[in-house]
Amino acid sequence: MMRDFQKILNRIYVVLDALAILAAYLLAWYVLFGVHPDRGVLSFSIYLRALVLIIPLYLLLHMIFGLYAAKRTSGRRKEFGSILKVNTIGLLCFTLFLYLGSKNQYLYHFSRRLVLVFYFCSILFTTAARNLIRAALRNIRRKGMNQRKILLVGFSEAAKGYIDRVLTNPEWGYRICGILDDRAEPGTEHHGIPVIGTIDRLKERLDRGDLDEIAITLALREYDRLKGIVRICEKSGVHTKFIPDYYGVIPTIPYIEDVAGMPVINIRRVPLTEWFNAAVKRAVDIVGALVGIILFSPVMLVTAILVKITSPGPVIFRQERVGLHQKPFQMYKFRSMRVQVDEKEKKAWTTPHDPRVTAVGRLIRKTSIDEMPQFFNILFGDMSLVGPRPERPFFVERFKEEIPHYMIKHQVRPGLTGWAQINGLRGDTSIERRIEYDLYYIENWTLGFDFKIMLLTIVRGFVNKNAY
Numbered sequence: 001m002m003r004d005f006q007k008i009l010n011r012i013y014v015v016l017d018a019l020a021i022l023a024a025y026l027l028a029w030y031v032l033f034g035v036h037p038d039r040g041v042l043s044f045s046i047y048l049r050a051l052v053l054i055i056p057l058y059l060l061l062h063m064i065f066g067l068y069a070a071k072r073t074s075g076r077r078k079e080f081g082s083i084l085k086v087n088t089i090g091l092l093c094f095t096l097f098l099y100l101g102s103k104n105q106y107l108y109h110f111s112r113r114l115v116l117v118f119y120f121c122s123i124l125f126t127t128a129a130r131n132l133i134r135a136a137l138r139n140i141r142r143k144g145m146n147q148r149k150i151l152l153v154g155f156s157e158a159a160k161g162y163i164d165r166v167l168t169n170p171e172w173g174y175r176i177c178g179i180l181d182d183r184a185e186p187g188t189e190h191h192g193i194p195v196i197g198t199i200d201r202l203k204e205r206l207d208r209g210d211l212d213e214i215a216i217t218l219a220l221r222e223y224d225r226l227k228g229i230v231r232i233c234e235k236s237g238v239h240t241k242f243i244p245d246y247y248g249v250i251p252t253i254p255y256i257e258d259v260a261g262m263p264v265i266n267i268r269r270v271p272l273t274e275w276f277n278a279a280v281k282r283a284v285d286i287v288g289a290l291v292g293i294i295l296f297s298p299v300m301l302v303t304a305i306l307v308k309i310t311s312p313g314p315v316i317f318r319q320e321r322v323g324l325h326q327k328p329f330q331m332y333k334f335r336s337m338r339v340q341v342d343e344k345e346k347k348a349w350t351t352p353h354d355p356r357v358t359a360v361g362r363l364i365r366k367t368s369i370d371e372m373p374q375f376f377n378i379l380f381g382d383m384s385l386v387g388p389r390p391e392r393p394f395f396v397e398r399f400k401e402e403i404p405h406y407m408i409k410h411q412v413r414p415g416l417t418g419w420a421q422i423n424g425l426r427g428d429t430s431i432e433r434r435i436e437y438d439l440y441y442i443e444n445w446t447l448g449f450d451f452k453i454m455l456l457t458i459v460r461g462f463v464n465k466n467a468y
Contacts, residue, residue, distance in 0.1 A: 010068045016129045021058050028114050030236035042109050046051040061086040081446035083126050091119045114349050122385035126302045141173030148174050149211050153229055155181035158245040160190050167191055206236040271445045272412050288385045289378040300372050303334050311358045313339040321390035324413045329382040332373035336361025387448045388414025409438045417457045
């Protein structure tokens with residue numbers, strides 16, 4: 001029943017995606033030629049013929065990037081990231097096709113501006129259509145409809161964690177029917193989900209034919225039973241998933257890769273290790289850094305003059321920080337303190353009412369103006385617009401021993417702003433909390449997430465009460 005519903009839902013997605021692509025294309029044509037159709041060299045009918053290739057290509061890309069896979073628990077950011085990839089690759093294919101076919105008179109005169117406008121309209125329309133479906137489905141599931149019935153095998157910490165998440169998110173549409181376990185007494189429960197018998201009853205329970213999924217949630221000490229349980233589940237034809245009980249062992253979201261037929265679990269998934277994601281982020285960084293330098297050049301010029309005339313010493317302060325892959329680099333800032341001995345500066349932490357900070361320095365630190373020269377670090381490739389803030393080598397050596405997972409932040413470029421910073425974790429705040437936010441950003445990166453952080457940086461302002 002549920003499998004049939006998923007097929008129907010996928011067909012609805014295909015139809016809506018096709019309509020969104022069509023609407024985006026027609027809107028792009030109308031924006032450029034609708035009011036004055038005579039401005040176009042080609043007729044409207046010729047532009048329409050291109051849809052015979054465009055719509056199938058884009059639907060194929062949607063399928064390749066997993067936009068027709070079941071997505072009860074997936075987030076909007078992940079889906080938007082896939083939509084962005086689809087349209088970016090579609091734009092590149094479109095542009096390449098027009099370039100290679102430029103000797104054809106129709107392709108030569110095909111509007112390149114229309115292709116660009118279509119790119120943005122397609123992203124907007126496809127995202128809007130899918131968010132409408134998502135909202136409708138979640139509303140239906142909250143009301144108890146379109147539910148998937150799940151049986152848990154094993155009463156472990158993994159089982160408890162899964163139950164907590166399912167009950168907290170009724171819009172996922174999961175209904176847990178009970179737990180089978182050999183160690184817990186029947187009737188033992190977690191948040192109202194009871195143990196209904198031993199694992200030996202699994203086949204009997206599957207034979208009823210009323211389950212949509214089996215979730216294997218065995219404790220680590222019971223993994224010797226895993227093979228037999230999987231064999232029983234696969235004979236029944238019921239969709240089976242495995243939720244490993246590794247809390248406290250691998251405290252993160254791993255991902256699995258296929259190595260010549262052998263599944264290998266990577267402890268941590270870092271989206272920015274994928275070349276496409278890294279290339280897109282770097283392109284955004286270059287454009288953003290250039291815009292930042294141009295836009296804030298008057299502010300930087302005035303700041304440079306004030307620093308120079310109010311305190312002896314260089315205008316730009318260079319400090320060694322640890323960046324991507326633990327490589328050191330020189331980070332630039334407007335000098336906000338009196339010139340110090342290098343050895344003291346490397347190990348000293350700024351404190352409230354720090355006597356080393358100049359009057360101008362206190363102002364530019366409070367408003368984050370002192371960070372603006374880092375646009376050049378971004379341009380040179382040492383930093384990114386968004387990422388974990390870089391730290392000095394002395395503190396990196398200290399924190400990597402004191403704080404679990406601290407060094408993971410060096411798997412991505414450090415940023416001018418970050419998820420921790422916009423949540424108030426700057427200056428004299430908990431390093432442990434900062435790392436939690438940094439790890440969340442690293443594991444859940446999308447281009448949309450970057451834009452959200454940049455927007456919140458602007459909306460919430462650059463003034464920081466913890467900067468001194």
